[in-house]
Structures are given as structure tokens and as C-alpha cells.
Amino acid sequence: MTELLTAAQMRAIEQAAIESGKVTGLELMERAGQGVVEAIFEEWPELQSGNRKAVVLCGPGNNGGDGFVVARLLNEREWEVEVFLYGNADKLPPDAKANYERWVELGEVQSIEDFQRPLGWTASVYVDAMFGTGLSRPIGDLHNQLWEVFDADAGLPRLVAVDTPSGVCSDCGFVLREGTKERLPAPLPNHVFESQLTVTFHSPKVGHYLSDGEASCGKVIVKDIGLPRDNNMLPKEKGVVKLASPIIHGKRGVNHKYAHGHALVLSGTHGSTGAARLAARGALRIGAGLVTLGSPRSAMLENAANLTAVMLKQIDGALGLTEVLEDMRFNAVCLGPGLGVRADTQALVLTVLKANRPTVLDADALTRFSANPDVLFGLLHKDCVITPHGGEFTKLFPDIAEKLAAPATTGPAYSKVDAAREAATRAGCVVLFKGPDTVIADPDGRCSINSAQYDRAAPWLATAGSGDVLAGFISGLMARGFPPMAAAETGAWLHVECARKFGPGLIAEDLAEQLPAVFRDLGL
Ligand SMILES: NC(=O)C1=CN([C@@H]2O[C@H](COP(=O)(O)OP(=O)(O)OC[C@H]3O[C@@H](n4cnc5c(N)ncnc54)[C@H](OP(=O)(O)O)[C@@H]3O)[C@@H](O)[C@H]2O)[C@@H](O)CC1
Ligand SMILES: Nc1ncnc2c1ncn2[C@@H]1O[C@H](COP(=O)(O)OP(=O)(O)O)[C@@H](O)[C@H]1O
């Protein structure tokens, strides 16, 4: 299980370790610097020979301190190292100052103002040790200066970020900026300032996995610096965010199909039925024992012509649904994909929620409540999962979405994790907030990020209908008896695995068909 830390959590862990007397700040800084140097040579073994020249950019805090350690350790390996400092050496915090003083015995320190784009890249490695978890405000002119230097037009140098790329908030993954109307992704188009490698310590930081973390970090390597893995010292009110991982087992024993649950997926009307069929197929493939598609009369023929293993049942309106739900074997319900946003949809949602079944609400089942989200929140219960994408999230939680879209001007800034957690508390159920950085939050405080970034990148998932399949996956797992948080996390994780298994060219129909191979890979 990979835990992701905020700046405050990381600081609490460091402080507790230092206060325990088991380690000093200087020792941690030395290990951090060593970790960066190790990572550089692991990533680029070719640097063991050839042009041994590095440029290290140091900032005014402990991130800069790590930079001075890196400079010294490279110098010990007989590298030629140029060091630039942002800020005043006299004001460096004690550990960084100590490492600054060790460096000035070996080499010069120039002002960052003198760091300009060379004619071609003259060094093999550039180390960004300016700001890490202590970034508290935009770095303004410095950012512009660096953007000019590391402009993509000049070809990408080996740029290594220490802990976080400078200027990027380690909690939310956005570049802190002044004077913009909305959050801008990092990097801006045509202003590429991206690290190829980010070396972080102890655990990755939440911001590495949110918004454009991947675009600015390149690749994240975590180096152990000898801090204890015991999280007892962390502030309790908000649990640690995890990277989503599957909590899945194969079908066990000699049970009959009903032992694996019966999912009910509701179809839209004539001409809008494909989305629900995608969800139903997903629910069946992921292991629900039976799946029934509930269809209005107008769409019966259309659905019948396109279904085989998924069963079909005519359900007309809320009254029809109430009757069907009297059969308690329907132990999970999925509604929203292709359902339409008429009054009927509201009635269907309210009927399902009153029946108190494990329920997944997606798409139109959410959008329908744009004008009256409180009606929905009043009925959602702890066995529900709602799966909004950005647009649906904004309609249900406009104030939260506004905070998330507001310019990130001070660090640590409000993040997608904060937004999903706040939404889960308000909705009273699990919220799965989609994107390449899907955040899944439970009102009890558990939270995970299902990342489709870095080595799990799956941009092909951004294809029509893939969200419908995800809703089906989650409801199928709930039919199998998975609790909502585990179903959401596992469903989202498998969704990305299926996309990766298929690769480019993926369309939504392909997703569920990859599950058998993905399950085989998991040894199920
Ligand atoms: N503690 C430890 O034991 C270990 C820590 N480690 C390393 O330390 C890093 C955290 O160090 P840190 O807390 O000193 O923060 P850091 O990121 O260097 O920046 C803070 C400085 O920048 C300043 N500043 C902020 N924003 C600014 C801006 N926009 N423009 C200008 N100035 C700005 C801020 O000033 P202030 O906000 O106080 O005015 C302060 O002076 C962490 O990422 C890791 O690399 C490792 O060695 C492992 C052991
Ligand atoms: N760039 C991306 N990389 C990986 N996954 C993505 C990306 N963009 C979107 N997704 C995922 O694709 C799915 C799209 O769902 P949704 O927006 O509801 O689409 P639809 O309504 O067409 O089904 C979500 O699971 C989302 O997390």
C-alpha cells in the first residue's frame, strides 16, 4: 500500500523523529541528498562516464539544503558543479546553512539571477532544489526566469526536482500563481518546464498524483531516509491518502450464482440504451452472479436485440421499480447512464434510495439533481457510491468546485482530495471524483487516489462510455458483497488495468472484455 503525504503530515513525521532523538535534521538532509544522487545514477547509468557537469539550483529553505548536499556528493565523485542560490545565505535555516558552509569550502555559490539559458545544455544534470514542501506562495518572476531557461524549445535537459518541482504545491499539484482568474495546469501550453525525474523522501506527496503532477514531476522516485513508518504521530482528523489498490478475491467455494449477487441496471428509453448495456456488461464480467437490465417498454425491443447473458426485465417508471425491488435478491442497483434528465429519473433515483440497496449513481442520475442537490443528499445513504466527472461534480457541489477552481495563490492550496472529502461528508456516501487522478473519498475519512498517470497512464480511457462501464464495475462488485469504498477503489483500479491491457484504440465496449485477462494476471 502506498501512502501519500501532505506537507503538514511529512513535517509532523520529520519533527517527531527528530524530537525522539533517534535522528537529527542534518542526518535526514544528508540521506535526502544521497537519495537524489543515487536516483540520478540509477535513472541515467550513462552518467557514470562522459560529461560530469551539474548545475544545482538551491532555494532559501531545507530543500536548498538538500541541494547543497547533492552538490557536495557530486563533487566527491569528481563532478564539476555550479551552484546558484535564491535568497540570502545568512537567512538559511540551520541545517541548510550547515550544508551551505560545507559546500563553500569546495566551490562557489552564484546568485540565481545569474542563472541563464546556456547556448545548448552544457551540464549533464540540472538539479532543482529551490522549493519543496515549504512552498507558501507563488514564485513569480523566478518561475518566469526558469520557464525561459527550461523552455521545451531548447530541448529537454535532465532536470531533477528535489522532493517537488519548484513552484508546484505538494498538496494539490498545481503551480501556485498570482493574478490568474483560474487555476492553471502545470505546465502551461508552450511554457514547458518539466522535470524528468522527481526524487522525494519517505513517501510520495499527494500533489505528485493530483492534477498535472505527472506533467511537472516526470517520474517520481521515493527514497527512504530512515524515518519510522509509524503514522501515530500524524494529525488524526484527516487520514492518510492512499494510492488505490485492488482488494479483490476470486469467486470461492461451490456456491450458486445467487451467492455472487444480482445487480439491476436501469436503462434509458428508446434510442438511449447503450450506456446502460455497457454498465450491465461490466457488472456481469466483474463477477456479479446475475445482471438484469431494467428497461422501459419503449426500449424493450432495442435492448432485447442487443443482450445475451445479461437478462432483461420491463420496468416502467417508479411504480414498476418499486415492485421489482420487492425481490430482495436484487442486491445492488446502478442507475444514471443514459437515463435522461426528465422527472422520471428523479422518481427512479428516489425510489432506489428509499429501498436502501447498495446503489451506484452516475451521469444523469446525478445531473438530474443540479437544481436541488439537497434532495439527493437527504436520501443518499452509506451503501451508495456516486461517480461524478468534473462537470457533474460542479453541478452537485458548486461551492466546493468553485474553491477547487479558485487560483491557488498560497500553499498548501485546496486540492481535489480536499474537495472529494468535503463532498463525501456532505453527500453522506462514497464519492468517486473522476479523471486521470480519480479521487475516492468515504465520509469516514478514508481516501484514495486511483492514478492513471506515470506508469499507469491510460489516456485511451477518455472515450465515450468508459464511465458507464466503471459504474457497472462498481455495482457488480457491490452485488458481490464488496462494501462501497472497496467496490469503488477496486472497480476504478481494474478499470485502468483493463484500459492498459487493451491499449490505444480502446473503445468502451472493449473494457469489460479485458477483465478475464486482468484477473488472470492477478492470479484469481
Ligand atoms: N525538515 C527536514 O528534516 C527535512 C527536510 N527535507 C527537505 O526540506 C524541504 C522542506 O524544507 P522547508 O520546510 O524549509 O521548505 P522549502 O521547500 O525549502 O521552502 C521554504 C523556504 O522557502 C520560502 N518560500 C516559500 N515560498 C516562497 C516563495 N514563493 N518565494 C520565496 N520564498 C519562498 C520560505 O519562506 P517563508 O514562507 O517562511 O517566508 C522558506 O524560507 C523538503 O521539501 C525536503 O526537500 C529533507 O532534507 C529531509 C529532511
Ligand atoms: N486522461 C485520462 N486518463 C485516464 N483516465 C481518464 C482520463 N480522462 C478520463 N478518464 C477516465 O475515463 C472515465 C470517463 O468517464 P466519464 O467522464 O463519465 O465518461 P462517459 O460519460 O463518456 O462514460 C472515468 O473513469 C475517468 O476517470
Ligand SMILES: [K+]
Ligand atoms: K524542488
